[in-house]
Amino acid sequence: MSSHVYPKEKEIFPGLQLEKVDDRIMTLNVGPQHPGSGHMRIILKVDGDYIVHCDPDPGYVHRGEEKMAEYRNYITNIPHLERPVIHDSCNILYPYCLGVEELLGLEVPERAKYLRVIAAELNRCVYTQYWLAIYGIFLGHSTMFMWPMGDRELVIDLLDKMTGARVTHAYFVPGGVRNDLPPNFEDVCLRQVNYFEKRLKEYADIFYDNPILISRTKDTGILSREDAIKLGTTGSVLRASGVDFDIRKKEPYDVYEELDFQTNVLKEGDSYARSKIPWLDMFESCRIIRDALKKMPKSGSVRVKLKPNPKGGDTEVYRRVESGRGSLGMHIISRGKPQPYRLKISVGSFRNLIAMPHLLTGEMLGNMPAVYWSLNYWPVEADR
Amino acid sequence: MSVIAPKFRLGYLIKGITDNIFWIIVLMTLIGIPVVQIVLIYIDFPVIDGEIWNPFRVFDAMTHPERALPLVKNFMQTDLFKIVAFPGFGFAALIAAAVIFVERKMLAKLQLRVGPFYCGKVEGILQLMGDGLKLISKEIIIPAKADKPIFWAVPVLFAATAGAFVALIPVAPGWVVADIDLGLLAVFAVIGFFPIITVLAGWSSNSKFPFIGGIRALYQMVSFEIPLILSLLGIVMLTGTLNLSEIVESQVNFPWIIFMPIGAIVFFICILAELERIPFDLPEAESEIVAGWLTELSGMMYGLVQLGSYLKLYAFAGLFVVLFLGGWNGPWVFPIEPIAEVITDGIVIMPDALVIKDIPGLPLFAGEMINGTIWFVLKTAAVIFFILLPRGVFPRVRIDLLLKIGWYKLIVLAFVNIFIALALVYSGIIGPGGIM
Numbered sequence: 001m002s003s004h005v006y007p008k009e010k011e012i013f014p015g016l017q018l019e020k021v022d023d024r025i026m027t028l029n030v031g032p033q034h035p036g037s038g039h040m041r042i043i044l045k046v047d048g049d050y051i052v053h054c055d056p057d058p059g060y061v062h063r064g065e066e067k068m069a070e071y072r073n074y075i076t077n078i079p080h081l082e083r084p085v086i087h088d089s090c091n092i093l094y095p096y097c098l099g100v101e102e103l104l105g106l107e108v109p110e111r112a113k114y115l116r117v118i119a120a121e122l123n124r125c126v127y128t129q130y131w132l133a134i135y136g137i138f139l140g141h142s143t144m145f146m147w148p149m150g151d152r153e154l155v156i157d158l159l160d161k162m163t164g165a166r167v168t169h170a171y172f173v174p175g176g177v178r179n180d181l182p183p184n185f186e187d188v189c190l191r192q193v194n195y196f197e198k199r200l201k202e203y204a205d206i207f208y209d210n211p212i213l214i215s216r217t218k219d220t221g222i223l224s225r226e227d228a229i230k231l232g233t234t235g236s237v238l239r240a241s242g243v244d245f246d247i248r249k250k251e252p253y254d255v256y257e258e259l260d261f262q263t264n265v266l267k268e269g270d271s272y273a274r275s276k277i278p279w280l281d282m283f284e285s286c287r288i289i290r291d292a293l294k295k296m297p298k299s300g301s302v303r304v305k306l307k308p309n310p311k312g313g314d315t316e317v318y319r320r321v322e323s324g325r326g327s328l329g330m331h332i333i334s335r336g337k338p339q340p341y342r343l344k345i346s347v348g349s350f351r352n353l354i355a356m357p358h359l360l361t362g363e364m365l366g367n368m369p370a371v372y373w374s375l376n377y378w379p380v381e382a383d384r
Numbered sequence: 385m386s387v388i389a390p391k392f393r394l395g396y397l398i399k400g401i402t403d404n405i406f407w408i409i410v411l412m413t414l415i416g417i418p419v420v421q422i423v424l425i426y427i428d429f430p431v432i433d434g435e436i437w438n439p440f441r442v443f444d445a446m447t448h449p450e451r452a453l454p455l456v457k458n459f460m461q462t463d464l465f466k467i468v469a470f471p472g473f474g475f476a477a478l479i480a481a482a483v484i485f486v487e488r489k490m491l492a493k494l495q496l497r498v499g500p501f502y503c504g505k506v507e508g509i510l511q512l513m514g515d516g517l518k519l520i521s522k523e524i525i526i527p528a529k530a531d532k533p534i535f536w537a538v539p540v541l542f543a544a545t546a547g548a549f550v551a552l553i554p555v556a557p558g559w560v561v562a563d564i565d566l567g568l569l570a571v572f573a574v575i576g577f578f579p580i581i582t583v584l585a586g587w588s589s590n591s592k593f594p595f596i597g598g599i600r601a602l603y604q605m606v607s608f609e610i611p612l613i614l615s616l617l618g619i620v621m622l623t624g625t626l627n628l629s630e631i632v633e634s635q636v637n638f639p640w641i642i643f644m645p646i647g648a649i650v651f652f653i654c655i656l657a658e659l660e661r662i663p664f665d666l667p668e669a670e671s672e673i674v675a676g677w678l679t680e681l682s683g684m685m686y687g688l689v690q691l692g693s694y695l696k697l698y699a700f701a702g703l704f705v706v707l708f709l710g711g712w713n714g715p716w717v718f719p720i721e722p723i724a725e726v727i728t729d730g731i732v733i734m735p736d737a738l739v740i741k742d743i744p745g746l747p748l749f750a751g752e753m754i755n756g757t758i759w760f761v762l763k764t765a766a767v768i769f770f771i772l773l774p775r776g777v778f779p780r781v782r783i784d785l786l787l788k789i790g791w792y793k794l795i796v797l798a799f800v801n802i803f804i805a806l807a808l809v810y811s812g813i814i815g816p817g818g819i820m
Contacts, residue, residue: 028592035674049783140662140669140780146495212663212778215785365596366672366782 025052028365032060036138036369039379042356046365054360056353062383069343073309074100077340079170084347085381086167088127090119091323092381093172095330096343098253098319100174103312103334106304112176113254114296118189119162119171120321121285121292125155125196126167127324128278131376135275136207138369139216144207151199154192161185174310176303186293197286200279208276217271221359221371224269231355235326235348236281236376240266240273247322259291271367274374278324309338325349325376349382400505463561471555473547473695479764480694484512487772494776519687527589527680534588539681539688541581546695549574553702554629556712556756567628568620571703572613575658578696579605582667582677589680597676600783601667604657607790612654614798615647618805619707622814632711639710643808647801648708650794652770655700657790659693661771663778664786701767702760709763712756 028044031037039061045053065084069077081096082089094116101108108116129152136144156166161182163169171178207213223233228241238245246263248256264280266273312334320329326348335341352375359371429436446452459465466472485500488511492499500508526535552571554560564570579602586598620626622643623634641648657664668676681689705711781789808814 026592036672136779140665141778142491142662143495143776144779146497150496206777207779210777210779212781216779216782364782364784366666366669366784369672 030368031057036372038377039383042360042368042372044360044365044368049364049366051360051363051365051368054357056356058350058353058379058382060383061380065384066343066345069340071339073338074104074174074312074340075306075310077343078173079168082168082170084345084384085127085323085325085349085378087130088123088324088381089168090116090123090171091127091321092328093170094120094253094321094323095319095328096332097172097174098321099317099330099332100312102317102319103315103332104174104306104310106175106306108176108254109301109304110255111180111297111300112302114292115162115177115181115302116172116254117256117259117292118289118296119159119169119177121288122155122159122162123169124324125282125285126152126159128282129155131278131324131373131378132203135373138373139213141207141210141213144203147199147203147206151196154196154199158189158192161188173303173306175306176301178303180302189293190290193286193289197283200282200286203279208279214272216367217275217370217374218268219270220367221271221274221363221374222269223274223355223359227358228269228355231358232351233326233355234351235322235324236277237274237352237355237374238326239264240277241269242267247320247327251320253319253321255292255295256288258295259288261288261291271370271374274376278376311336311338312340320346323348325378325381326352345384347381347384348376349378350384352377353382397506403505466559466561467551471553471559472551472561475555476547476550476695476698477691479698479761479768480691481512483694483697483768483772485509486769487775490769490772491776516687519684522683524683524685527591529590530680531588531590534584535680536685538581538585538588539685539692541584542578543688543692543695545574545577545581546692546699549699550695550702552628553699554632554706554711555702555760556753557629557750559753559757560629563629564627566626568616568626568631571628572609575609575612578658579609585681586677589677591680593673593675594677594679596673597667597669597679600669600673601660601677604660604664604666604783604786604790607787608654608657608794611650611790611794611798612658614795615650615654615801616707617798618644618647618801621802621805621809628706632706632713635710636713639708639713641708643814644708644801644804646797646804648704650797650801651704651708653789653794655704655771656774657786659697659700659771661697662775663781665780666783666786669780697768697771698764701764701771704767705760705763709767711763712752712760714755714759714762716751716755717758 025045025047028046029041030044031041032039041057041060043053043055043057044051063083065081068080072080077096078093082093085092097116100106129148133145133148133152136142136148159169160166162185163171163178223231223237223241225242228238228243233241234245242265244263244265247253248261249263261284264277264284266277312332314334314336316331316333318329318331320327322328327346328348329346331342331344331346332340333342356372356375356377359375360368363371424439429438431437435441446455460470468474485508489499489507500511502508503514504510526532549571551561552564552567552574554563562570582601582605583598586594586596586601589595619631619640622640623631625631625634660667666676668678673679678686678689
């Protein structure tokens, strides 16, 4: 397909040449009350149907998570730290727990490590299904909104059995996980994950192989390998641009090095590749869960006993994990008190947002939803 | 998975139906009869031929079949009945309501959900009525800087134009509101009004997103109007007439879709674009331009536009049936022979003062009319099903791809269709000089 790509050079831009003519350039405030924006605003300047300038304006759901963390001790920080992305709450707690364990010098039991991996991968599926649903409805595909939302219930049910809550599980604690599995969980989990994988394959028929979807998203918003590295993007955006980078492989934490999975990398760097990578990652998640269920010790403790109000040393620690939206790091500075002195959260969403003006300038207005949501951007998490 | 709605049970269904019937009877008795009684107190009964015509006598006379049926039949021949009830607005609105219900339930089944369920107790059958009540009761908000007269006129114009389109569709032999010789040309003229209305809506609401939506609607409809008109020229060549009823009569033996499948496909795609349905719903693309040219419309103004768009859907499906699928032609599915006793030449139904001389005889409906209507409705339902189906299957196309489809592909295919028609005419196989 030879799509008409608007030239990106400034000289050939009729919009930029005629920028003084006020009538020609129209400013569109996409958001925060726009159905296609999420909790943010994108200030677009359009020349006809072409976007000549794009200025993302996040911050509408800023909640001061980092400052709040300074007033609570290491355990009471858990429930509010998972609020930024409630669908992926295990993954956002993961670096915090790893960091605090390093600060306090805790040794996590083997079974707890496996349970964490299972919970994190299930949560990645929940998040990705939600993301996929919104990607579908952004492109006007209502069936692709309903199917992932329905199938997401399978995984949510599993997490419900495992942790006791549908979202915001608060399952990870420094030193392990909060509770052990319910009886007979392994069989139910295997059955549901297998069915879930079967359903995932059906998405290809209705969505990923759909000729209209391919014609809309192929060759739009191309992010080259060099630009992807230079802009500091991460996660599925980076892997869709041909960079083989997955923290689960490159800096394995817990038991990821013992598990059997692969990293999905596509070379195209367009919206289609960016939308396909999370879907392919879900298959890997299913594989990881099956493998972890097989290799997990059948019994044993899942949590080490903590002193009340534990204090960290006079050190600092930085740990990062691969979340549904890419690298998610937490930098914890401790000054010998029960509370962290400073907690800095580095999220994948915010890092991918930087690519948005780069990709949207010169695109058509009709490509805005396809490019915007393919960045795997979660406004609430980005604002923290 | 958690249960979203209770499972279907025949008992609940029957209970729902009987409940509804019970309440209708109760309300009719409690409200209807006292109202009638109160009204009758203030009416002086006429005296004809020395007899007081009290309500009982009038009712007796009216419900006597020999007297009532000719009156009803006489009423059915009037233009008022045709416009308001049968081939006109009432029939179309009924089909439109059924379409909305079927669309919701079908889409829900496709997407593994339940759809409307509670309203009306029987599978959400009164959901549309609830939505209508909601729209009527809502406040109409008009933007401060809107061009108010035009903004007010837009929904009315849209519904009225769609109604005019409905009036041109022949449903059964002789049953068409406006049976004009240039019917197809009138259809093109009516279709040409819709982009103007959408641009007026976008312009008069004085807002950015409706403006973009209006402009998009303009160039979508204009660029798809050309292949739409071209795809129908083949039929005009073969039949030699623009009258829609005559086009239907020319398909007694076979529908034109056999000879012109390409034209039918082009016309069908153009229907989707003209109706702004997925995958061509760019003028209302939610994630890009909020609701397009409908953004600032609120309350019943929006309701009127929706009514108009579903009337338009019915009219386009009906046009497809009339032109390509043979309209009312079909095997005899309703074999009712008129009973000899009820065939009358017209009777004196009232005393001398009210004699109506030329009341036609019974039966009420000709057999052809019932049979034709059944076939027309069945075919229209099939076409509407295929118009609704893409909504569950396709995403939205982009505007440049849409225009490319319209200008590069559909126009070329429409010309191919015209050449096929020309070849058929000149080879003498079929057409005005051929076997037809």
